[in-house]
Amino acid sequence: MSRLHDKLLREASEETLRFITRRHFLLDCVTGLGAAALGSFLTSCGSSAAAGPDFSADPMAPRAPHFPGRAKSVIYLHMAGAPSQLELFDYKPDLQKLHNQLCPQSLLEGKKFAFIRGVPKMLGPQAVFAQHGESRAWVSDHMPHFATMADEVSFLKAVQTDQFNHGPAQLLMQTGSARLGRPSIGSWVTYGLGTENSNLPGFVVLTSGGKTPDAGKSVWGSGFLPSVYQGVQCRTKGDPVLFLTDPEGMDRNLRKQSIDAINDINRQEYETFGDPETMARISQYELAYKMQISVPDVMDINKEPAYIHEMYGTQPGKESFANNCLLARKLVEKGVRFVQLYDWGWDSHGTDENLAIDYGFRNKCREIDRPITALLKDLKQRGLLDETLVVWGGEFGRTPMQENRDGKDTPYLGRDHHVEAFTMWMAGAGIKKGFTWGETDEIGYAAVKGKVAINDIHATILQQLGFDHEKLTYQFQGRPFRLTDVGGHVITPILA
Amino acid sequence: MKILAATGNWNLFIGRIHPLIVHLPIGILIIAFVLALLSRSSKRAGLRAALPLLLLAAALSAVASCVAGYLLSLDGGYDEQLLNTHLWLGIGVAVSSTLLWLLTVAPAAKRLARLELPLFALLLVLVSAAGHYGGSLTHGDDYLLQAMPPALQSFAGKKTVADNEAAYTNVGDARVYEDLVAPVLSTRCYGCHNARKLKGGLRLETLALIREGGEHGPVLKDSMPEESELFKRLVLPDNDEHRMPPKGKPQLSPREVELLYWWIAQGAPTGKTVKELKPNPRIQLVLEAMTPGKALDHNEFVPEATPSAPDKKSIEALEAKGVKVLPVAANSPFVAVSCVNAPDFSDADMKLLHPLRSQLVWLDLSGTRITDAALADIGQLSALTRLELKQTAVKGSAATPLTGCSELLYLNLSGTACTPAFLTALTKNKKLQQLYLYQANPDAHTLKQLRQQLPKLTIDTGGYRLEPLASDTIIYKRKTV
Numbered sequence: 001m002s003r004l005h006d007k008l009l010r011e012a013s014e015e016t017l018r019f020i021t022r023r024h025f026l027l028d029c030v031t032g033l034g035a036a037a038l039g040s041f042l043t044s045c046g047s048s049a050a051a052g053p054d055f056s057a058d059p060m061a062p063r064a065p066h067f068p069g070r071a072k073s074v075i076y077l078h079m080a081g082a083p084s085q086l087e088l089f090d091y092k093p094d095l096q097k098l099h100n101q102l103c104p105q106s107l108l109e110g111k112k113f114a115f116i117r118g119v120p121k122m123l124g125p126q127a128v129f130a131q132h133g134e135s136r137a138w139v140s141d142h143m144p145h146f147a148t149m150a151d152e153v154s155f156l157k158a159v160q161t162d163q164f165n166h167g168p169a170q171l172l173m174q175t176g177s178a179r180l181g182r183p184s185i186g187s188w189v190t191y192g193l194g195t196e197n198s199n200l201p202g203f204v205v206l207t208s209g210g211k212t213p214d215a216g217k218s219v220w221g222s223g224f225l226p227s228v229y230q231g232v233q234c235r236t237k238g239d240p241v242l243f244l245t246d247p248e249g250m251d252r253n254l255r256k257q258s259i260d261a262i263n264d265i266n267r268q269e270y271e272t273f274g275d276p277e278t279m280a281r282i283s284q285y286e287l288a289y290k291m292q293i294s295v296p297d298v299m300d301i302n303k304e305p306a307y308i309h310e311m312y313g314t315q316p317g318k319e320s321f322a323n324n325c326l327l328a329r330k331l332v333e334k335g336v337r338f339v340q341l342y343d344w345g346w347d348s349h350g351t352d353e354n355l356a357i358d359y360g361f362r363n364k365c366r367e368i369d370r371p372i373t374a375l376l377k378d379l380k381q382r383g384l385l386d387e388t389l390v391v392w393g394g395e396f397g398r399t400p401m402q403e404n405r406d407g408k409d410t411p412y413l414g415r416d417h418h419v420e421a422f423t424m425w426m427a428g429a430g431i432k433k434g435f436t437w438g439e440t441d442e443i444g445y446a447a448v449k450g451k452v453a454i455n456d457i458h459a460t461i462l463q464q465l466g467f468d469h470e471k472l473t474y475q476f477q478g479r480p481f482r483l484t485d486v487g488g489h490v491i492t493p494i495l496a
Numbered sequence: 497m498k499i500l501a502a503t504g505n506w507n508l509f510i511g512r513i514h515p516l517i518v519h520l521p522i523g524i525l526i527i528a529f530v531l532a533l534l535s536r537s538s539k540r541a542g543l544r545a546a547l548p549l550l551l552l553a554a555a556l557s558a559v560a561s562c563v564a565g566y567l568l569s570l571d572g573g574y575d576e577q578l579l580n581t582h583l584w585l586g587i588g589v590a591v592s593s594t595l596l597w598l599l600t601v602a603p604a605a606k607r608l609a610r611l612e613l614p615l616f617a618l619l620l621v622l623v624s625a626a627g628h629y630g631g632s633l634t635h636g637d638d639y640l641l642q643a644m645p646p647a648l649q650s651f652a653g654k655k656t657v658a659d660n661e662a663a664y665t666n667v668g669d670a671r672v673y674e675d676l677v678a679p680v681l682s683t684r685c686y687g688c689h690n691a692r693k694l695k696g697g698l699r700l701e702t703l704a705l706i707r708e709g710g711e712h713g714p715v716l717k718d719s720m721p722e723e724s725e726l727f728k729r730l731v732l733p734d735n736d737e738h739r740m741p742p743k744g745k746p747q748l749s750p751r752e753v754e755l756l757y758w759w760i761a762q763g764a765p766t767g768k769t770v771k772e773l774k775p776n777p778r779i780q781l782v783l784e785a786m787t788p789g790k791a792l793d794h795n796e797f798v799p800e801a802t803p804s805a806p807d808k809k810s811i812e813a814l815e816a817k818g819v820k821v822l823p824v825a826a827n828s829p830f831v832a833v834s835c836v837n838a839p840d841f842s843d844a845d846m847k848l849l850h851p852l853r854s855q856l857v858w859l860d861l862s863g864t865r866i867t868d869a870a871l872a873d874i875g876q877l878s879a880l881t882r883l884e885l886k887q888t889a890v891k892g893s894a895a896t897p898l899t900g901c902s903e904l905l906y907l908n909l910s911g912t913a914c915t916p917a918f919l920t921a922l923t924k925n926k927k928l929q930q931l932y933l934y935q936a937n938p939d940a941h942t943l944k945q946l947r948q949q950l951p952k953l954t955i956d957t958g959g960y961r962l963e964p965l966a967s968d969t970i971i972y973k974r975k976t977v
Contacts (some may be wrong), residue, residue, distance in 0.1 A: 063968060067793030067826040144967050196820060197836045251756060311962050335836040353974055381958025383884070383908040422973035466825060490731040490792060492750055 012268070034103040054417045059228050059276070060202060060283050062194040069466025070430030072196070073332040074189065075339045077325075077372065079212040080170065082344030082394035083364070084415050085423035086444050087357060091138040092130040094442040099124030103401050107445055114164050114417040115349065115405045122439055122443070123402035126357050135445030137432030142365035145373035151434035152376055152385075153427040153478065154494040158438030158447035161396050161454055164417045166214035166347070169395035172454055174340075175207050176483045182337045183223035183474075186338035190229045191222075191466060192472050197335035199294035201232040204336050206324040208236075224476040228280035229339060236323045240299035246291055250293070259285050261388060298334050301326050311374040311379060324369035329378050331414055332388050344366065346394055349403050350414015357413040376427060389429040389464050391457070396424025399414040400443045421447040424457065429464050432496045452491055457490035463495075511568030518565065518630065520557035521589060522623055524550055529616050551597035558590035572711075574633055575692035582633055585626035592619050636687050667783045668771040673703060676770075676783070677759050680752045684741055703766050721760040730756065754782045795879045798830055799903060803854040805829050810851035817845055824857060830879070832858035839863055846873035853877050862886035862908075875900035887911040891916025901923045908967060910934040910958070916942040923949040934958030 086092060103120050133151035162167035168178035175182040183191070186203035195202030205220045211220050222229030234240045246255050254293035263282045270278040301309075301323060302316050309315075312323045319341045328339040345364055347355055354360035372392070379385040398415035421440045427433075438450030459469040462483065469488050473480035510792040535543040564588055569579055581915035596615050599605045632808060670676055678702050688695040698710030709715050715725040720783065722728065722757065729740035730753050739749055748756070758779045759765075765773070770783060809823045820840035824830045833849065833856055835841045841864040849856060856877050861870070867889045874883065880901045886908050898904060904925045910932050919942045922928060931946070931953055941956060 060821050062820055064823040065830070066826055068795035068798045068828065068830075070795060091589045141967070143963050145962055191630075196834060201836065308963065311960065313968070335834070359972045359974060366967060366970070370968060374962060377960040377962075381932070381934040381956055381960055382886070382910055383906070383930065383934075383956070386906065386930065466795075468793075490790070495792075 005261045005264070007318065009264060012265045015259050032174065042100075049245060058194075058248060058281055058283055060190070060195045060198070060287070062196050065190065065192060065466030066468045066471055067075075067466050069430070069464060070387070071464040071466075073337055073339070073376070073384075073388040073467070074389045074391065074461060075328045075334075075341070076185070077341045077368075077390070077392045078170075078213070078343070079346045079364075079392070079394045080174070080209065080211075080342050080344045081166065081369070082350075082396045082398060082417065082422070083346040084348055084357060084398040085157075085421075086125050086398060086400060086415070087127040087142060087361065088140050088365070088455060089138060089155055089423040089442045090421075090424075090440055091140070092125060092400070093442075093443040097122035098122040098443065107401075112164070113399065115402065115403055116399065116401060117407040120399075120401040120404040121415075122400060123357075123413060123415060133434055135436070136466065137275075137434065137436055142362060143369045147370045149373055149376050149427075151192075153381070153425045154432045154435040154437060156424045156426070156438055156450075156452050156457075156491070156494070157421070157436060158440055158450050159393070159397075159422050159424050159452045159454075159457070160420075161419045162280045162448055164396060164419050166395060166417075168215070169417075169419075170213050170215040170219050173393070173457075174215075175221075175223065176455055176458055176485055180218050181223050182481075183225040183229065183483070184218075184220050184231065184340075184364070185228040185229050185483065186220060186340050187222040187225050187246070187464070188472060189336060189338045191467065191474065192467055193337055195335070195337060197294075199287075199290040200298065200331070200336055201291070202333055202337045203229065203231045203340070204331055204338070205231040205340045205342070206236070206327055207235045207326050207342045207344070208319055208321040209342070211344040213344065214310040215344050219342075224481065225474055226276045226280040228283055231338075234299055236293070236299070236319045236327070237407045240295050241291060244288060244295065246292070255292075256289065259289050273322065282388060292321065294334075298330055299327060301330070308378070311370075312376065313370045313374070321367055322371040322374075326378075327491045329375055329382075329384070332384060334381065339390065348398065348414055349405065349416065350399065350410035350412040351403075353412060355412070355413060355414065359412065379428065385428040387429055389431065389461065390427045391424070392426075393424030394422065394456075400445050418445075420445065423450075426460070426494065428435070428495050431464070432494050435494055437491065437493045450493070453487060454482040455488035458490050460494070461493045463490045507567045508571055510564050511566075511571060513570045514561060517557060518561045521554045521561060521593065522627060524554040525589075525593060525623055526558065528554060528622060532616060533611070533674075548597065548600045550592060551600055555590065555594040556801060558593050560638050562590050573693065573695045573697070575694070578629060578633055578692060582626060582629035583756055585622055585629060589619065589810070590627055592622060595746070613694070613928040622680060622885075629881045633693070636693060668769065670770050670783075671766075672768055672770055673764070673766045673772060676755055680748065680755065681920060684746060684748050684752070687745075688741075703764070704788075706764075716760065716764055718763045719761055721757045724760050727757050727760055729754075749824075751782050754779065758782075788954065793825075795824075797856055797905060798824055798828070799879060799881065801879075803829050803879070806831050806855040806865035807851050814848050817841060817848070821852075829855050830857045831855050833865045834860040835862070836860065843867055843869040843873075846870045849873060850876060854879050857882060857903075858882040860884040864888060866890060868892060871896040871898065874898060875954045877901060880904055882906040885912060889913075891915050892921075894918070894921050897921035897924055901925065902927065904928055906930045908932040909936050912936050914938070919943075920945060922946065926950070928953050931955045932958070 035361075038302065074253065086095065103122055105119075108119065127142050129138050130141050130147070132139050134146040136153050137150040139147040161169055161172060161181070163172050163178045171180065171182075172178045174184045186205075190202035193202070204378055216455060217233070220233070222228075222230035232241060235242070236464070239245060246252065263285055266278050266282045270282070279321050301314060304314075304326065308326070312326045313327050314320070315323070321341070323342050328341060331339050343364075345354070345360070348357045348361040350356050376385065376390065379390070380390055397418040397420075399418040401416065403410050403414040403416045438452060439448045440446060441448050462469040464471060469482065469484045473482045528547060531543045531546055531550065534540045535547070551571060565583070568581065582647075592615060593683055596612070596619060599608060599612055599615065616866075617882070622886055682730065685700045687693070689698045689700040691699060691701070696710040696712060698715060699705040699708070700831050705866075706716055707714070712725075717723040727739055730748055732739040734743055758775070762768075762773050771936050775783060805847065814833065819841060820834040822832050824832050831852060833852070841861065843866055846866065849859075850873065853876055857879050859877065859880055859882065863882045863886065871892055874880070875896070875898055876901055881903050883898075883901065883904060883906065887910070889911050890909070892914050896918065898907075902925070905927055907922070907925075907928060907930070911934070914933070919938060922931070923946060928950060933955060934957060938957060943957070945951060946955065
């Protein structure tokens with residue numbers, strides 16, 4: 001081991017020396033002096049609110065939040081494509097009365113829609129609703145299992161966004177900004193809390209539905225935060241994490257030696273340049289080495305008993321939302337901070353059968369109904385729901401109007417993107433049980449009471465983890481940035 | 497009802513420019529003063545040439561400020577006395593800067609040159625004083641004092657307010673107006689509606705003054721919050737000009753708004769306690785959440801007490817074993833201990849936890865190698881509120897109760913073979929709220945006993961199943977004919 005180690009070290013130092021010329025030396029002298037002077041200025045007037053971790057140590061070491069949080073972990077279930085709130089939770093009998101009538105001008109004036117052109121027809125609710133549980137919450141017959149959990153969750157009926165296209169809306173939902181470059185919620189959380197289990201990533205992403213979200217992998221990117229905080233995508237088919245297994249002929253011992261040698265060189269590199277990305281690289285190598293053992297273990301659902309598989313409706317080896325829900329429970333149980341699920345296929349425009357409110361949408365509902373219910377019940381029986389925040393939602397809602405793409409009727413029933421009101425729910429970790437906040441008008445078009453903005457959702461997630469969302473900041477481009485930007489109010493009515 | 501007299505009001509428009517242009521004479525005069533001082537040295541005598549122009553600019557802008565300020569004062573809503581002082585000081589600045597300008601340009605004034613510096617000094621005093629009173633007019637008397645660090649405050653002679661100890665311990669006993677509503681009005685509304693600053697002619701310091709209303713009439717209609725301006729304006733959109741508190745000022749929290757609504761709906765009484773007004777469950781929740789200690793950063797799983805900081809060495813000893821020891825919050829003495837990365841943690845290691853007995857509140861020993869021998873050690877952890885013993889060999893017995901953990905709220909024994917005797921002994925943990933016994937095969941008799949003895953305890957034995965439903969298998973497809 002030591003021979004390989006020494007050889008690599010020697011090569012690296014020779015490499016470095018080769019680049020240091022007389023000019024570099026002189027330049028170093030000058031800038032070094034200046035930097036020293038500047039450094040003393042900066043520390044003397046530096047802000048005391050340096051919330052970030054010390055990068056010279058392990059950037060993934062567990063850290064304490066601002067105040068004791070109610071949630072240790074978050075499971076965020078994102079229905080990519082945006083499910084229709086009008087067929088699931090937001091019951092509008094009056095909309096049925098207007099079914100097939102032309103949409104009144106007042107609803108269209110000054111509004112822009114992604115696809116609706118001209119005057120569309122109204123589309124009544126395409127589901128049968130009933131009230132459930134002691135909370136008498138409305139849930140449609142599309143989610144018969146979930147309906148039994150009505151007394152466990154807090155519904156947010158009047159969430160609003162300002163982006164009506166999937167990509168920007170998903171970015172806004174997951175990073176707080178409709179444009180690229182901001183860290184995702186999970187990145188902020190691991191930046192703030194580190195990871196409890198040092199053998200697993202702090203932020204894991206699981207996708208289903210055959211596609212990644214429209215906005216691409218930026219929705220779990222770390223933006224300007226060091227890249228160690230970005231989400232680690234795990235696959236349910238084949239290797240859970242790509243390129244994690246050792247190549248043929250390399251044993252684990254040799255792997256360990258090479259990683260140690262590389263890390264030593266990187267540490268010297270960090271001492272010279274102080275770039276936090278170097279530390280990120282070191283901890284990523286170390287984590288990857290540990291993950292070679294821990295990830296296949298935690299990602300293996302074969303060992304789960306049959307009744308658990310039956311409850312979730314899981315089929316090992318397949319890429320499915322059900323498998324991901326079971327994995328989410330397993331990961332949270334092992335101390336993973338943030339598990340992000342994306343399920344693609346909710347964009348029910350009515351343009352084809354899979355994207356039809358009356359066909360594909362119902363099939364999607366079936367695919368999530370049992371797993372989500374099983375997830376909540378499973379977390380509950382293990383005593384985990386008390387410390388795990390579960391968030392469900394899409395990136396926007398859907399119109400009470402039947403979509404008429406380019407002024408023509410679509411072949412199936414469908415609804416267009418809608419930004420003014422949609423439903424999300426949260427459960428567990430200090431969130432009220434069996435509660436509804438917010439209201440929409442008689443046809444579910446506009447939010448009337450209890451409006452919730454996207455950064456209110458973020459503020460609330462951070463709040464439950466123990467963060468003051470205004471104080472979890474990162475210094476970038478000369479100013480502190482935060483997940484909630486300049487907005488965000490904690491949705492106090494839903495806090496128990 | 498219009499708050500502005502009319503749209504396109506020139507007087508008010510120019511008046512509102514006052515806060516902008518008022519800073520011109522201040523800045524210009526300071527520069528002029530500095531130049532005048534510097535020009536006394538022969539080396540920089542050339543700087544004197546700039547003085548006449550600067551002073552002219554200062555005089556003109558001071559006069560303009562006075563005019564705009566007068567127009568602004570016509571809008572009303574300011575403390576008469578404070579306003580007068582500010583007004584005359586402002587005029588003083590305008591007059592003396594004009595004089596000073598004349599002094600520098602008039603050839604006849606050569607003889608009076610020695611008056612220049614004293615006049616300058618007077619001018620600076622006037623400007624400072626006018627500025628101070630102007631600030632008091634817009635921001636209120638104690639604007640600066642409020643933000644002062646405590647050390648400076650006592651220096652500045654401000655009495656430190658006795659800590660905000662609530663006059664009640666149970667929210668049911670709180671007097672609705674005196675203990676709940678008035679403090680909200682005091683922090684959010686008094687700033688602009690007090691004896692010195694009468695915005696809208698309205699004062700809110702006492703109920704009698706609230707009932708008097710403002711220049712637009714009453715703000716409170718008993719039992720009709722939707723008709724009362726005092727409530728209505730709180731819920732207007734952010735950018736509505738009638739919204740209160742106005743955009744940019746600290747807002748009432750949603751809970752405070754609900755409280756005000758409820759209080760007005762009850763007829764805006766004084767001297768009544770919450771209990772007497774019989775709150776509905778919803779407002780009860782709101783009120784409970786508003787009670788001190790129920791703040792956003794409150795966590796029922798962290799005790800109120802403040803023990804000393806945990807011993808660093810004992811934490812390091814635990815960390816050497818791969819155990820995670822972390823404060824529950826930055827600056828909190830309480831710690832959480834997790835063995836998620838220390839599956840080999842065993843009975844012999846338990847003594848490492850002893851030094852943390854008064855700080856350790858959350859303990860996760862799930863999946864470790866501990867056995868019943870560890871229970872005696874756990875029993876010494878008196879501050880513990882959450883205890884996880886999932887998937888361990890712990891069985892327990894009547895002789896190893898957790899009575900020492902008197903603060904215990906959450907206990908997870910899932911996947912253990914805990915004995916009925918051990919469970920029965922939990923009745924001594926009076927505060928216990930949550931007990932998890934998934935895959936722990938508790939017998940029905942013991943559970944019944946526990947439930948009877950601890951009515952507040954929720955026991956979850958898990959083993960949930962989802963009934964197969966027809967909807968699980970129906971695949972929706974268009975019928976092909």
